[in-house]
Amino acid sequence: MLLALWILPALITALACLFIYLEMVKHGADAARTQRWRDRFVPVLFFGIAISFVFYAVLARIEEDIAPLQANHTTSVPLPGRTLFVRHPRLIRADAIATTPPELVVWLKRDASAAPLTVTVELSSSSTLIFTDETGAPVVPPLTLTDDGDLRPQRLGMRFLEDDTGDLTTIEVAVRDTTGQSASGTIRIAHETQSAFCWRAFKNRFFGDAGVGLAIASAVFGVGWQVRNERRQTRQAQQSERIREIRDLFDRDLVEWHLAAETLKKEARRNWEDPARSELDKTLDNQRAQLTGVAMKEQVICLLRDAAEYYRAGDGRRLNAVLDLLKLAHPGVFRDVDKPLPLPAVDWQSVETTLRICAALLHYFQMDAREFIVAVLEMLASLPGDQKGRQYLVQAIRLPGNVSEDIREVTKLAFTDPRIRQRLVDQLPLTYKWPLFTPHSTNIVRSEPISDWLETNELSVNPFDPEELQSCREFWERIALPRNQQPAIIQARTPVVGNRFDCWIAALALSNELRKPTERCMPAPVALSDFDPATHGDMAHFIGRAAGERRCAALAQQPGLLLWLPEDEQVLLAEWMLWIGGSLPALRRLLRNNGLQDDVSGQIVLHRLNGLLSHAAPTTPDARTMLEWLTIRPPGIERTHLIVIDDVGDDRARQFARLIPDLQRAGIGCTLFTASAYPGGFGQSGSIRLRWSEQELLSLLDSAVAVSRGPVQHLLDLVELSDPSADEEGFVMDILKHARGSFARSLTIFRRALAHHLAVYLDQNDPAYRFLNENDFIAAVFDIR
Structure with missing residues (x-):
């Protein structure tokens, strides 16, 4: 019975733990409920242990208390009229042999009707032992007991002579009285085994003495563990709430999400619960994966x-x-x-x-x-x-x-x-580069003699042919205005008159002058030969379109022409460019055709135009809008100057002249180069007639020779007089006086001199073939008088 009581608490605790385990398995898909059951396991286990300790402590004490009641047993040996009693221990404990030797108590009890007798008791044992009296002295059986009516118990100690006494000691008792009557009996005394001794010692010490303390400790541990679990669950709930917040934050504000995620990752590494840490890692990994969508x-x-x-x-x-x-x-x-x-x-x-x-x-x-x-x-x-x-x-x-x-x-x-x-701007001033304006290229036709002469002198360009010079960009970059007329031409309020080719030269020279950064001017050359009433309508729209095309070409090279303007002027310029392009896609294509790069500057310009023109539609501007467009200037530019070239000689120059007063009132400079003065036709007087000095004409001719890309760099290198001591430069200067200040007329003189020279000198091997002489120039001057 007592053994079942020892097993019962452990069995109940094991069943409770098994129940919790089964619930964990049952709710395995629900992580939260599974975790709650898992958290209950340890507290239940330790509460079961605590109750078991209390139960075992009580049980061990009960066993100790009832042990004396069951310690001894009395064996009786009956004789006629009397009975011999022997009280002996049921069990000899292992620790009692050395400390408290077991004893036998023998006494004789007579019936009331029996006569007193003397009884002899013989004791024999299966174990090696001796009997001792109360003083410890050995007693040699038999014992003699007198039955005189008084109880005289006799105590015999048992001293075992061998350590290994076995599991059981048997003592045979033989009784004989003086009448010859005899009887016998057997006494069986069990010995405590080593395992039984260890178990008894363990029970008495572990459960009996410390059981209550262990029970309290287990209970305290179980309570502490439960408190820990509750706090852990609270923390985990808080951590799960923060994970939920970061999920919501991901959809609202990515920057705050990233900052919160970094903070949570640091906290999770220090003191977060493993399930919450795993949930956080999984959540962040999923969100990072979403970022790549x-x-x-x-x-x-x-x-x-x-x-x-x-x-x-x-x-x-x-x-x-x-x-x-x-x-x-x-x-x-x-x-x-x-x-x-x-x-x-x-x-x-x-x-x-x-x-x-x-x-x-x-x-x-x-x-x-x-x-x-x-x-x-x-x-x-x-x-x-x-x-x-x-x-x-x-x-x-x-x-x-x-x-x-x-x-x-x-x-x-x-x-x-x-x-x-x-x-x-203090270290990088705003500067602009305006595109060079060149006349329309023409088909160049050379005669065979001239080609041979150019080849002999290793010249790639005929320096005396206006058509070839007109197609040579390097020549246009070298030309200059007549020095004494330059201020008047720049500030001209009346037409500049001269030969048609001279007008081109002067117009391009003026453009070169105004293109210099020091002038703070934005030149806009316009050729009236491009004006077509059927296409452009009136002259004002033609000037606006021609100047706009020049601005578009400059904008493609310098995005700052748009981006550096104030906001309101950016809108005006964008509308102007839209009118030039016809539509936003066409404007983009026009800018790219004019050299707009597909780099960051080009993208910024296109992006800005998209923003300004996304809802705009091109419309035909009125005269006021046209003037507003023409007055748009980037920062650092003080004026816009129209350079108009009358290269047709019809009524177009007169139509433009009617616009000059309005343009000048708007602050737009105008210079009209025309081949005829049209007396009284412009409503102005005092036209400026182009005239270069002989030295300036010689300088222009030197430029024409230099751009021919040959070994010859100066005009005089192509002239050789018959008198070696003659002043070649002076001679040429005298010849240029016949040009009367016209570069076109000077080219005509040299062109005719070359024609005369090639008619006389046919042999390319002749040393004189390469050089013009005084006879050639005399003939040329004679022809143009």
Whole structure:
């Protein structure tokens, strides 16, 4: 019975734990319920252990208390009229043999009707032992007991002579009285085994003495464990709530999501529960995977606009969060840049890193990254002049060949964007390069003798042919106005009159002069031969279109012509360009045909035009709008100057002359070059007649010879007089007096002199074949009188 009581608490605890395990298996799909049952396992186990300890402690004490009641047994040996009693221990404990030797108590009890007798008791044992009296002295049986009516028990100690007594000691008792009556009996005494002794010692010490303490400890541990689990569940619930919040934050604000995710990752590594940590890792991995989707990629790119504000505000945390998001959504962006964005850039290395990051963003995201890059460059440009960041940026803009190609694109943006340029204007003044205006090319026809002569002198261009010079760009870059007429022509309020080719020369010379940065002028050459009433309507619309086409060509080469304007003038210029192009796609094509590059500057211009013209439609402007368009000037340019060339000699010059007063009142300079004065036709008097000096004509002819790309660089190298001592230059100057200040007339003289020369000298091997002589010029002058 007692053994079943020992098993019962352990069995109940095991059944409770088994029940919890089965519930965990049952709710395996529900992680939360499974975790709750798992958290109950340890408290239940330790509460069962605590109750078991209390139960075992009580049970062990009960066994100790009832042990004396069951310790001894009395064996009786009956004789006629009397009975011999022997009290002996049922069990001899292993620890009692040495400390408290077991004993036998023998006494004789007589019946009331029996006569007293003397009884002899013989004791024999299966074990090796001796009997001792109360003093410990050995007693040699038999024992003699007298039955006189008084109980006289006799105590015999048992001293075992061997350590190994076996499991059982048997003592045979033989009784004989004086009448010859005898009887016998057997006493069986069990010995405590080694295992039974160990178990008894364990029970008494572990359960009996310390059981209650262990029970309390187990109970306290179970309570503590339960409290720990409850707190753990509370923390896990809080952590799950934060994970839920970060899921919601991912859909609302990616920057805040990234910052919160970084914070949670750091916290999770320190003190988060394993299930919550695993859930967080899984959630973040799924969200990072979503960032690579097309829709999320576009959303991340939009964050670049916010990054510009973060940079200006010095908010490094959010700025780097945007850059990290870009890395996650577009892993290849910063493949070649492994350093974070320095904020601020204080030395050469940090500035270079900053520009490389900007270059990577510009390469991948184009216009989407513009505002952020502008914010970075604007910060560098606003530094004091002695700061490394500003110096590096200015040097990269001035010397683009010294930086890599990707950074060169960033410097183009810095050069183009007005917000940056206005901060660098002290070191990079606003300058413009206006396209060179050249006449329409014509078909060039040479006679065989002239071709042979040019080949003999190794000349690729006939320096005396206006048609060839008209097609030679290098010649137009060298020409100049008559020095004494230059101020009058630049400020001309009346037509400039001369030979048609001289008008072309003077007009292009004026254009070259006004193109110089020191003039702060925007020249707009226009050839009246391009005017077609059927196409252009009236002269005003033709001038507006011709000047607009020139502006479009300049804009394709210099995006700052649009971007550096104030907002209202950008709108006007965009409308003008739309009228020139006819439609927005056609305008884009026109700009590309005029040389607009597919680089960052070109993209900025197209992007800006898209923004200005997205809802605009081309309309035919009135005269007032036309004047507003013509007065648009980029910063640093003080005036617009129309250079109109009358290369047809009909009524077109007179039509333009009617517009001059309105143009001049609007602040637009006008110079009309015409082949005839049309007396009284313009309503003005005092026309300027073109006239170059002989020295200036000689200089123009030298330029014509020099652009022929031969060994001959001066006109006099093609002249050889018969008198070696003669002054060749003086002779040529005298000849040029017959040109009467006209470059076209001087070309005619030399062209006729060459024709006369080739008619006389036919042998190319003749040394005189290469050079013109005085006879040739005399004949030429005679012909043109």
